[in-house]
Amino acid sequence: MVELKNVDVHFKDGGGVDALNGVNLRIEDGEFVFIVGDSGAGKSTLLKLLTREIAPTSGRVFVNGYNLAKIKNKKIPYFRRSIGMIFQDFRLIPDLNVYDNVAFVLRVTNKSKKTIRHRVPYVLNLVKLVERAKAYPDTLSGGEKQRVAIARAFASDPKLIIADEPTANIDPALSYDIVKLLKEINKCGTTVIMVTHEHSLVEYFGGRIVSLKNGEVIFDEYVEGEAQDE
Amino acid sequence: MNNFTYLIKQGIRSVWKNRFMSFASLCIMTVSLILVGMSAIVMLDCGIILDNVSDKNEISVYLNDDADIKHIGEVLKSNTLTEKVDFISSEEGLKKMIEQYSEQKELFENLPYNPVPATYMVTINDIDKMSTAVQQFKAIDGVYKVNAPMDFASFIKDLRTTFTIIGIVLIAALGTVSIIIISNTTRLSVFARRKEIAIMRIVGATNSFIKTPFFVEGLFIGLLSGILSWFVTKLIYENLFNLFTQNLGMWNALGMGDILQFSQIEWYVLAACCAAGAILGAIGTVLSTGKYLKV
Ligand SMILES: Nc1ncnc2c1ncn2[C@@H]1O[C@H](COP(=O)(O)OP(=O)(O)O)[C@@H](O)[C@H]1O
Numbered sequence: 119m120v121e122l123k124n125v126d127v128h129f130k131d132g133g134g135v136d137a138l139n140g141v142n143l144r145i146e147d148g149e150f151v152f153i154v155g156d157s158g159a160g161k162s163t164l165l166k167l168l169t170r171e172i173a174p175t176s177g178r179v180f181v182n183g184y185n186l187a188k189i190k191n192k193k194i195p196y197f198r199r200s201i202g203m204i205f206q207d208f209r210l211i212p213d214l215n216v217y218d219n220v221a222f223v224l225r226v227t228n229k230s231k232k233t234i235r236h237r238v239p240y241v242l243n244l245v246k247l248v249e250r251a252k253a254y255p256d257t258l259s260g261g262e263k264q265r266v267a268i269a270r271a272f273a274s275d276p277k278l279i280i281a282d283e284p285t286a287n288i289d290p291a292l293s294y295d296i297v298k299l300l301k302e303i304n305k306c307g308t309t310v311i312m313v314t315h316e317h318s319l320v321e322y323f324g325g326r327i328v329s330l331k332n333g334e335v336i337f338d339e340y341v342e343g344e345a346q347d348e
Numbered sequence: 349m350n351n352f353t354y355l356i357k358q359g360i361r362s363v364w365k366n367r368f369m370s371f372a373s374l375c376i377m378t379v380s381l382i383l384v385g386m387s388a389i390v391m392l393d394c395g396i397i398l399d400n401v402s403d404k405n406e407i408s409v410y411l412n413d414d415a416d417i418k419h420i421g422e423v424l425k426s427n428t429l430t431e432k433v434d435f436i437s438s439e440e441g442l443k444k445m446i447e448q449y450s451e452q453k454e455l456f457e458n459l460p461y462n463p464v465p466a467t468y469m470v471t472i473n474d475i476d477k478m479s480t481a482v483q484q485f486k487a488i489d490g491v492y493k494v495n496a497p498m499d500f501a502s503f504i505k506d507l508r509t510t511f512t513i514i515g516i517v518l519i520a521a522l523g524t525v526s527i528i529i530i531s532n533t534t535r536l537s538v539f540a541r542r543k544e545i546a547i548m549r550i551v552g553a554t555n556s557f558i559k560t561p562f563f564v565e566g567l568f569i570g571l572l573s574g575i576l577s578w579f580v581t582k583l584i585y586e587n588l589f590n591l592f593t594q595n596l597g598m599w600n601a602l603g604m605g606d607i608l609q610f611s612q613i614e615w616y617v618l619a620a621c622c623a624a625g626a627i628l629g630a631i632g633t634v635l636s637t638g639k640y641l642k643v
Pocket residue numbers: 129130131132135136137155156157158159160161162163164
């Protein structure tokens with residue numbers, strides 16, 4: 119579960135910016151939420167709060183049972199293991215192949231070799247990249263890279279997946295596949311929060327839409343999508 | 349354990365990825381350790397030579413033919429610096445000399461008069477006071493000449509002081525340089541792996557997990573330069589040793605016969621080089637990761 123209570127985020131540099139003002143938001147386990155808004159509205163700042171890259175200036179943030187306004191530095195890594203992150207620039211490690219990029223997450227969080235041997239092929243199969251397991255990121259298309267990143271985010275079986283404009287650097291036609299993948303993962307019970315500014319995607323898939331403007335939530339409702347609910 | 353080998357592998361991988369800097373810091377650390385190690389050994393050797401020379405801290409006091417032998421003996425004995433006094437009459441002295449130069453026996457046997465003066469061999473109790481003793485003995489009435497191994501002793505002493513100073517300066521300077529270069533290596537290594545580190549953070553790797561490979565890297569470079577410097581020191585020292593001991597007779601006379609053979613100390617030197625390398629490597633990395641890997 120994700121909960122923000124009266125959250126303000128103020129950046130001191132650049133003359134001082136109020137990136138978020140009095141944000142209240144509650145997302146239950148298993149939901150799929152689109153967050154939309156213009157550039158500079160505060161979408162990335164909101165996600166950074168949820169991953170504890172930044173702490174709120176005031177207000178409270180709870181994610182997966184952790185109180186992120188108060189969490190100790192030592193506990194942050196363990197908290198982060200309960201979430202998966204996806205970025206618009208993929209952030210794959212260039213000198214590791216697809217398999218190792220996914221396995222990397224499990225290795226650096228002390229998962230057993232046995233777990234790695236089972237889990238990596240499973241998630242690669244889910245994103246339909248089994249046959250590209252030995253390929254290096256440079257040789258992949260944007261869509262494929264993002265599927266590797268999704269596999270990586272899902273590898274540790276997180277309760278929550280957070281995606282910041284995951285389709286921004288991808289062929290528009292392939293964007294739908296990316297969202298479909300995230301929807302599939304959501305059906306397994308994982309909460310998904312996806313930031314986008316592609317209105318076509320939001321209109322197509324529908325669901326809960328949260329809209330930000332100048333650091334405030336101006337819209338938070340369920341919208342019927344054009345797609346049949348698969 | 350699986351985790352441990354992973355971290356070690358990552359550390360070695362890091363050395364390889366960053367091989368130019370790793371090599372540079374390896375070279376600089378190795379040279380530093382060689383210089384420090386060599387000065388330490390030379391210091392030890394100077395100590396040994398000084399001990400040997402001290403054993404021979406005998407001053408020869410030659411007397412005039414008409415000197416009051418007995419009185420001079422009393423004066424020498426009563427000196428506070430004196431430990432032991434041995435008298436060698438001119439006849440005994442000549443006999444000794446004939447023994448020493450047995451090949452030219454005839455030369456000595458057919459002398460019209462005995463050229464060897466009566467001599468007191470005075471052992472003094474403090475080698476540092478040798479020059480004072482020499483001054484005092486020279487002043488005694490009836491003393492013809494005073495000979496002391498003083499010059500050599502003071503030369504060795506100066507040498508030891510010089511090497512001690514060089515050693516300390518080297519340790520301070522090269523230690524600092526080594527730490528700086530290692531921490532720079534780590535910094536570049538952190539930079540080269542920044543993407544990986546960012547991802548590790550995102551997926552919840554702990555701080556110590558992120559830092560350990562860099563620590564391994566610093567330790568590895570340190571240990572490797574320890575071993576290398578030991579090997580080079582061994583080569584240099586053994587060659588120098590052979591050079592000296594070829595003229596063993598002469599060096600023996602100067603108290604250098606007993607200087608350390610490398611095999612006597614090689615394990616200590618290896619341990620010291622590796623320990624110094626590892627400590628420098630560890631300090632360098634810890635400084636650097638503390639600075640450039642903040643959470
Ligand atoms: N680290 C930062 N320091 C200062 N200002 C920042 C920082 N990050 C974001 N901002 C500012 O906060 C506002 C919201 O940014 P962001 O959340 O990135 O917007 P979005 O992702 O919706 O485009 C912007 O005005 C941006 O300039």
